[in-house]
Amino acid sequence: MDSEFRDGARTALPIVISFIPFGLLFGALGVDNGLTSFDVVLASATIFAGASQMVGIELYGQKVAPWLIVLSIFAVNFRHVLYSAAIGRRMRRFSAGQKALAFFFLTDPQFAESEKHVGAGKALTLRWYMGLGLTNYLCWIGLCWLGALFGRLIPDPHAFGLDFLLPIYFLGLVMSFRKRPLWLPVIVASGAASVVAWHLVGSPWHVSLGAIAGILLAVVLPPRAGSGAAAEGASR
Amino acid sequence: MMLSEQALVILGGAVATYLTRIGGHLVLSRFRSIPPRVEAGLDAVPAAVLATLVAPQLFNGGVAEVAALAVTAVAALRFGMLGLFLAGAATIIGLRALGL
Structure with a gap:
């Protein structure tokens, strides 16, 4: 396999571990709120933004008007506008089509790890970016699907501290920008x-x-x- | 094929999300050069956004949560991403298991 792609995929390891509980939880909550497993997979594959997906199903379960659900998803994801403006500066070598593809995968960890990569003096290549992005993407969809199928078997995530893995990972990223x-x-x-x-x-x-x-x-x-x-x- | 109402809401959310992910770049790329002050602001984006994802957790956290974040911050000075993550995770899981 291409070494740039593999290096990007390896960067995804702590990210994937930290979102395991959230993927499973989203799948389980989705089914609880009246979505089918197909809807759960569709949401993860097309929205691909955990927090906003959680807000979406919560509102869906409360029978909130569809346009308001879409607006709420937009509000939760508004921070991506900042990511997009900042990371676009690192994509000068990407073609317009490559950029259009790359922006779809621009999650919190994707942005932060890409900025770190550039900060370490390495060029942001499409292969590295997609190695990271596709690994996160496929694992996220798979976990949400597993959560939809087996959600009721999951023990209380709070008791194990699993709900706190994401803040820990995010703090690690905050620290990585200290220079x-x-x-x-x-x-x-x-x-x-x-x-x-x-x-x-x-x-x-x-x-x-x-x-x-x-x-x-x-x-x-x-x-x-x-x-x-x-x-x-x-x-x- | 008719899409269900759920699927339409999901696809609406997907379009809204994609617009946020490409929008910042589309706006910024209309300018030929980026003023240094704007550049300084953009360089601050990662730490600024990520801090907002952690700060409320720190502020609202109990002993176990604050301890886990403190261990993570210290571990970050020595270890890479995976190491600090495991140190923080071990702290929260251990302290919660102790009932803190």
Whole structure:
């Protein structure tokens, strides 16, 4: 197998472990809320965004109007607009068709691992990107399908701490960006703003509102001397 | 073939999700060059978004959750992704098993 593709697929290992409980849970909850196994697989294969899929089935089970379910999925996934703007800069070598394909796979870990890959000085190739993306994608669909078939056999995930694996993985990713300029002020601003927004506005808006607070801080703070783009800005 | 109402809602959600995944790039690619300040903002996106996915968990967590996140953060200074993940997972599973 192609080594770039394999390297990307290997990067998916901790990601897949961390979403095992969520895939199984989505399948089980989907069936509980009146979806067929086919619907569960269709949702995972076409939406491919765990948190928004959970919100979708929850609302579906409550008989909420279809347009409102679609709007809620859009709201939960709104953070991807930021990912898309940021990672697009790393895809200059991709053709338009390759970009259109690649953006379909742009999940939280896909974005973060790709940024890490570029940060480590490696080129973002389509083969590496798809090795990571396809591994996540196929495992996610398979897990959701298993959850739909055997969901009732799953023991309480809270008791085993399985519900907390994703925050642990996300914190690991936060830490992996600690060499970036303004890292600490950005995570403090985003984290604090997200907790405030979580109380005042509620989920899922705390994600986009918190993120915007950190990003705005990075925009207004004086660029740190030494980093290439920043030094360029100061000389203008 | 007629699609069921469930399938139509799902496909609507899929289109909405894809628009968020390609939209940021489509907007940004209309500009020929990216101003340095915008570039600095985009460089902050990974840490900014990921922090919002963790902070409420830290704020609302009990002893086991806060301890697991602390172990993860320290382990991140020494180990790679898989190592820190296993350290955090072992902490949460162990402490919850102890009833914390």
